[in-house]
Amino acid sequence: MSARPSIVLSDPPLASQEFDIRPVAGSFAAEVVGVDLGAPLSDQDFARIHQAHLDHHVLVFRDQRITPAQQVAFSQRFGTLQIHVQRKFQLAGQPEVLIVSNIKEKGEPIGLGDAGAYWHSDLSYKDRPSLGSLLHAQILPEEGGDTLFANQHAAYDALSDSLKRVLAPLRAEHSYLAKYEELRARSPWRPALTPAQLAEVRPAVHPVVRTHPETGRKALFVSEHFTTRIDSWPAQESQALLAQLFDQSTQPQFIYRHQWQSGDLVFWDNRSVVHLAAGTPDHLPRKLYRTTIEGDLPR
Ligand code: SIN
Numbered sequence: 001m002s003a004r005p006s007i008v009l010s011d012p013p014l015a016s017q018e019f020d021i022r023p024v025a026g027s028f029a030a031e032v033v034g035v036d037l038g039a040p041l042s043d044q045d046f047a048r049i050h051q052a053h054l055d056h057h058v059l060v061f062r063d064q065r066i067t068p069a070q071q072v073a074f075s076q077r078f079g080t081l082q083i084h085v086q087r088k089f090q091l092a093g094q095p096e097v098l099i100v101s102n103i104k105e106k107g108e109p110i111g112l113g114d115a116g117a118y119w120h121s122d123l124s125y126k127d128r129p130s131l132g133s134l135l136h137a138q139i140l141p142e143e144g145g146d147t148l149f150a151n152q153h154a155a156y157d158a159l160s161d162s163l164k165r166v167l168a169p170l171r172a173e174h175s176y177l178a179k180y181e182e183l184r185a186r187s188p189w190r191p192a193l194t195p196a197q198l199a200e201v202r203p204a205v206h207p208v209v210r211t212h213p214e215t216g217r218k219a220l221f222v223s224e225h226f227t228t229r230i231d232s233w234p235a236q237e238s239q240a241l242l243a244q245l246f247d248q249s250t251q252p253q254f255i256y257r258h259q260w261q262s263g264d265l266v267f268w269d270n271r272s273v274v275h276l277a278a279g280t281p282d283h284l285p286r287k288l289y290r291t292t293i294e295g296d297l298p299r
Pocket of ligand 1: 115276277278
């Protein structure tokens with residue numbers, strides 16, 4: 001009797017990698033040490049990372065020697081990637097990667113140098129803002145260049161009950177154009193947006209307090225960069241309330257300051273934190289690659 005060919009029904013399960021998740025002392029963030037995001041990640045390892053992301057809101061993966069394509073592949077495990085409206089700063093051959101950099105070549109910027117100049121949650125001006133973003137260090141300055149993250153669950157939890165009641169039904173407008181001309185005056189390389197780009201960044205209206213779709217936790221969801229007004233409120237009251245909320249959302253006790261190290265890949269939850277680029281001296285080159293994952297409709 002001839003031997004039957006064996007039929008492989010499924011690939012063997014991937015082996016788990018050995019890695020640690022270490023809370024950063026005095027902060028909500030955590031470091032992930034020992035994992036290689038460039039290697040295939042088992043479902044079990046992915047689940048651990050996913051849970052750590054929900055628990056800590058900012059994960060710092062140390063020592064990642066990965067290619068942009070590997071960054072894209074890891075990011076895509078969390079959802080569809082969003083393409084930034086500033087097409088000129090896409091990485092060649094990898095449109096999902098936005099170059100964040102202050103470097104100029106032949107007088108022309110190679111990346112969005114002023115990304116993160118104001119506190120914000122990425123792409124909050126979209127109907128479906130970002131679930132999370134990943135920033136992978138390529139070239140780091142000898143000084144400066146830190147990124148600050150503020151925990152918006154903690155900022156919300158610390159509000160008085162009476163203010164929480166006021167905020168509960170409110171919605172606010174988010175606009176990509178809110179600070180565009182101000183940034184353009186400082187960074188003239190920012191192009192005037194074409195009609196097609198303007199159509200891509202029509203303002204969106206979202207709850208002022210959103211409920212995290214995976215954890216059920218409430219978070220403030222306004223930012224000085226993109227939030228322009230409280231829907232249906234008179235301008236003066238709207239500005240006064242927003243100023244109070246911007247101040248609350250970035251109190252020092254809610255902030256984790258990330259000082260970049262070579263090989264760092266930082267993955268934050270835009271539904272839980274706002275962030276800010278603390279600034280880099282102009283003469284010190286800084287370059288990072290950003291991918292951004294689409295999220296849900298805020299509720
Ligand atoms: C960003 O806002 O995506 C960039 C933050 C940074 O450059 O530190």
